Amino acid sequence: MSGLLINDISMRFDLPNGGHVQALKNVTLDIKSGELMSVLGPSGCGKTTLLNIVAGFLAPTEGNIQLNEEVVHGPGPERGMVFQQGALFEWMSVRDNVSFGPDMKGMSRAESKEKVEHLLDVVGLQDFKEKAVYELSGGMQQRVALARCLANDPDVILMDEPLGALDALTREKMQSLVLDLWKDTGKTIILITHSVEEALLLGERLLVMAPRPGRVHKEYRLPFADMGVGNDLREVKKHKDYAPTREEILEMIWNMEEEIMGRTEENA
């Protein structure tokens, strides 16, 4: 079976004062190859921890991650990562950033040229390939990050709030780009976001996580991502199920936040 299996993950951080934080408890997910999954949840629900475990930056206290039936033990090129911002290499040009993965594999520039040029076309940065990344706008920088990740041809792309720092208009364009790339490449994508709208639009499968301990609260299967491919996302938002689903999830997260606030007050 090919795909990503998150197998009964628990994560416990020991604190210096002797206490501990249960960041994740018994999270099990079976993500099929080519699936687009968005993860939502209030702060402290462990969604970033989960992504870091899948990426291999953290080892879980219990359970394991299996990609294509092989257990993951650390970071690797088959799991690409797109960060919120600041993860590009400023000392390299746009083109060098994109070809970083192939370069690390020892691929010659001639070999990787076709792929790099193609990806620069796809993300619309062909005219900027000689520029330094710090000369680009925030949206363009995230395009570079997407292209850099794709150049390595990973099986799974992990996105940690990749559009969080962008303005609303740029964000909408980037959402369309992510959908198009998903459809074109057929990659498995896990996307963490704070925005309910983004989670609805960029999730075939939407996961709502709950905090303390971090766990999967509810799962949705949504049609909006498929509708959005190649279409205007504003049209998708007019779908009759869109607004009710959004309200339902917002309500759910609001309740969780209030519960956290209540508990904090009790403790105080």
Added chain:
Amino acid sequence: MTGLLVLALYVGAFFGSFFIAKAVFKSAFEKKGFNKLKTVTFGDESAITANRVASVISVITVFWLWVAFTNSAIPLLKFPGPFSGDMTFTYTAQLEDGTTDDATVTMRVYREDIQQTIDDEGNPGREPDPAEVELGDGFAKNDSLTVARYSFKVVNVWANDEVSKRDGSTVVAINGQPIAPGESIRVDEGTIGLTDKGTPTFEPAVGLRMARLYLPAPEVVFQRFIWLNQEGYQGYTLLEHTWFSLKRVVLGFLIGAVVGVPIGYAMGLTGWARGWFDPIVEFMRPIPPLALIPLIIIWFGIGEVGKVVLLFLAALWIMIIAARSGVSGVAISKVHAAYSLGASKWQILSKVIVPNSLPDIFTGARVAMGVCWGTVVAAELVAANVGLGKMIVTASKFQLTDIIIVGIIIIGVIGFAIEVGMRSLENWLIPWKGKV
């Protein structure tokens, strides 16, 4: 008092030139570019640019103060200088029986730096002879003596008198004014007094200008600069002194960087190295390099090796700390991203950590070069055969103030050049600095 006058003049020049320059160079006071549209600039530091007219006037002011307080030949407004030339005063000698007689003393005041001047034929100046005077009549005879500016002369008026001091001749009046031992009277040309034992003294007026020994005039320093380049001092020309100092700095700094940067990286990357070097670095860092000079001399002597070792030690700790903070300044997301793109540890180091730490290393290098430049001069002051510091300290022993000033100016100019050079190198090598 002169110090207060300089301060008052300097403050006056600051404000005075502002109002004058504002009226004359209007364009230099206009806001430029985007700042033109800003209504709030007081408090907005980014809107402040250095007024170059002020910089030019500032340098001119310092130069003018230099000229104004020295016996310079440069035709600029100067303060009253010391008296120079011939002057006379009369003294009245009285014998024990009450008879008195008047006689004159002619003082020839000459340049205190006469021996350092050269006439048209290239001969060094000589002290002048006293003016020729007639002895006159009476028991007190006329005297003639010489005295240098900024100096003081005890005038033994009885040397040629018919009645000596021992035989009961005393001076009771100067220029007709009664005077007692220990008192003095002022005239335009200086101060005439009596010592406690009653011998007349003459001190020429000094004005406000400083003697060459204390502050040589600009042109004197410039001539010395030329002379140092042609003739050299202590067996080396100025260029050679400078070259030796610079060579020591560059060598010491480079070895310090080559050793320090890898240690700094190791401290940022492995716990063992951090634990190993932490106590050494933290102990050595606060010790000023100058405190090590005696030990270095004992161990390595006063030759080149000792100097380079000292500068190596001055640069080493700075470079270690710069490299270590460069590693800790790498955003973890960049390292994670590189690992996710398949980079090995070696590739992480060479492709991510090294370039990312360059801005910190450059800042450290600038500081280290500055410290090394200061340390080399100090080390040469203590012991050296050649070098700018050596040149200065030897000149100071022979009171050659002009050489000292040439040395100080060269040290300042080179320190400034190092800073400017490092900055432009930085802009060229790490254009992304501060833009992330």
